[in-house]
Amino acid sequence: MSEHALLQVRDLTVTYPARGRGDGFTAVRDVSFDVPSNTTVGLVGESGSGKSTIGRAILGMSPISVGSVTFGGRELAAITSRDRRALSSELQVIFQDPYGSLNPTRTIGQTIAESLRHVADLSASERADRIEEALDQVGMPRSAAARYPGNFSGGQRQRIAIARAIIGRPRLIICDEPTSALDLSVQAQVLNLLMDLQEELGLSYLFVSHDLAVVRHVSDEILVLLRGSIVERGQSARVYDNPEHPYTRALLDAAPVPDPARQRLRRLARSAAAATT
Secondary structure, three states: OOOOOOEEEEEEEEEEOOOOOOOOEEEEEEEEEEEOOOOEEEEEOOOOOOHHHHHHHHOOOOOOOEEEEEEOOEEHHHOOHHHHHHHOOOEEEEOOOOOOOOOOOOOHHHHHHHHHOOOOOOOHHHHHHHHHHHHHHOOOOHHHHHOOHHHOOHHHHHHHHHHHHHOOOOOEEEEEOOOOOOOHHHHHHHHHHHHHHHHHHOOEEEEEEOOHHHHHHHOOEEEEEEOOEEEEEEEHHHHHHOOOOHHHHHHHHHOOOOOHHHHHHHHHHHHHHHHOO
16 A cells, blocks of 8 residues: 555544444444545445445544544645535545435436535636536536426436536545446446546546446456455456355345356356365
């Protein structure tokens, strides 16, 4: 891990207090990792593994019990609420549900512009230009700015959510299961869009997913999370092609493969490899 990484998470523990007596529930335990600039780090685990809690802790939406989160050289727990709001243009999030993440009573232009509210010294015409630019970048027509979320499909809504995330020109975007609610063909389009935007805009991603195959497609490094702790980490190709932890192998076997015969062969290969170790 590097002291110069864009995002540094050190010894992160998140414990939620018990409602009655007891020690509470620890959702994340002693997690450390970096997200360098212009890099995607994938955080993979099944539901309840703590992966979304890590994203929420970075965003200030869940309490940090132990440890630290440093972004751009600033420890986030030490900054004021005003500074945290100002930082929101640099640190953005794309949520899982394209239907629930957009306010149905606001136009697309109003929704996208939300991410500019802490960007100073922008005139009305400059804001309008930025909205059009963001829509262009995600492959949506400029006329979408005057319409409402109900006029668009799930894949289009997720493109709009991406436009909202990039309009403030962030350095890091937390992608929290951004494709899991979409059809497979639309998933591929959204993933390719995210990778194109990363190259074009110099973005970094923390990509959270339960699907190891999806994470492998977009990530440089993969962290595998089990019951709140990292059980395996490594370069994407190594983790996917030669997983070391039994839980990682189980996640890989659970990932959907279009060809059932290929899925059976993959499981047989995993079994044979396990028998020789």
